[in-house]
Amino acid sequence: MGPFTRITAIAAPIDWPNVDTDRIIPARFLRKPQGSPGYDRFLFHDVRFEADGAEKPEFVLNQPAFRGARILVAADNFGCGSSREAAVWALAAYGVRVVIAPSLGDIFHQNCFKNGLLAAILPGDVVAGLRGALRARPGSTLAVDLDSQTVTAPEGAVHRFELDPFRKQMLLSGQDEIALTLGYEAQIAEFEARRA
């Protein structure tokens, strides 16, 4: 995915705490290569679709107002469990660019940044407030600005989030992290020589 600085998009609330990566993408889809046809349908598959493939109307992303969501506003410990990066690939395939939550599974959190997804951590009460506002007015947009590290709520309140400068730089530049690390070749070789 290309680098981004600012996005204003429909945001969908995911109210369940501890949403695990098995729920984000069930294991049986993991043998499909990233980006294979229909990858976006794997996202939340078993809570989103019936066995016959019909949409479950109660699931938030199946509701007309939230269909075009590019931002998810989740609850505590979203993305916990398995290290499967396919959870992020499925979110990206659906078009999600930002996940806002009070806390995220550590490996999922890391995987987001490797794929150009912004994970923004905000206090629990702020995030609960955002989810409430999105429920009250389905289809509302949030504005997320990477440069100023802010989320602007539908009613205009601005919330600043902390972001690791390294991760921020990678998101802004869209740089290949391996290429960056290979620039440390001298230090790596020296470390190996010291250890040998």
Next chain:
Amino acid sequence: MGSTMFEKIWARHVVAEGPGGQTLLYVDRHLLHEGSTAAFVRLARSGRRVRRPDLSFATADHYVLTSPGAPAPDAEIGSMVASLTAHTAQQGIVFFGQGDVRRGIVHVIGPEQGLTLPGMLLVCGDSHTATHGAFGALAFGIGSSEVEHVLATQTLWQRKPKTLRVTVEGRLAAGVAAKDVILAIIATIGAGGGVGHAIEYAGSAIRAMSMAERMTVCNMSIEAGARCGMVAPDEATFAYVQGRPFAPAGDAWAQALARWRWLPSDPDAVFDREARLDAADIAPTVTWGTSPQDALPITERVPDPAAVADPVRRESLARALAYMGLAAGVPLTDVKVDRAFIGSCTNSRLDDLRAAATVAKGRRAVVPAWVVPGSGLVKQAAEAEGLDRIFLAAGFEWREAGCSMCVGMNGETARAGERVASTSNRNFEGRQGKGARTHLMSPAMAAAAAVTGRLTDVRRL
């Protein structure tokens, strides 16, 4: 002020301090499995090579079939294993593949082969990599992009986590296993309690554990939200490691021992957080819901959502009970099961199989019950002492090594609505198959459920 074991190991692996508080860490050991194949493909596409194939080791565990007799997989699975075989051969990486008795679950064979050593920084593209922390190693799971990064550079960018010490003091009662200890810990600190932290498990109850038991505890650190969990190495650790195929020997062994004895946290080391449990309070435990934190002593009843004040918590509890097909207030020992699964990186080692066999011996499974050893060598050792015959005589199925029904990636799943007494690590919705219902427990408890057909207090069997 002294240092924690985590801080000591971290400091020994710093290659460079990077921008924005990130540290470039050197990786001593990289373990790979079929799920790592995508990283090899991207690496090849960018024209890069594996920097240190000699520090990387691979096996096939997630996708291989475990039905007796090692049957041929379908084309899709076959191509995943074939791809890993080809990539590792091309890059000169040791691969424990089909037909090799050393093949098995990556977190079982690492320690078994002596690839996992105290003081190491070890990573693997699997969230249960914390298992190796039982040896006093800094071991954590990584995503596919990070796997590619380690292959190319033998390093990783990480931000230093906080430290959390979980102390369990006292003696465990009879019938209480390491699995009960970690389920009790997760229920206490919560499924997100360890997010952003490295856990050290300490206290007399942990010290008294065998290496297999310590591995069970460390394995489920991620179910408490922590990427890594560790136990200080001691004589039990050294005795386990000595003589393993890839462990240091001769003079190198003596030098390694001297380094390893320095690893435990200093007495005056300060942790960012502390949690304490009393071993005497821990009973045989089962999960009732869809998060590992939903765990209770087997003597309890299914919780009642109506009794929960917090509306968010109440709704998520109600949702969990609906998925699990459980009514509030029912005694856990009244819950009937349809299957039992004994295996996974949490509980598939020889000690686990012995504990299950002790319960199975002379009894008869009344539901389908699978025993899936953690490795070819575990299977061989179990057969040498007759555990396979005990299980088979009791009507259990004795299978080949692999991850199997813990994760169901290979198609070995339970049917929708089926209730599984399982020694695995996750009771998430759909984890063991779409619509399948998982109750996590120890090997002895799973065997007890298999022979009674319901959740059972193994102490009363």
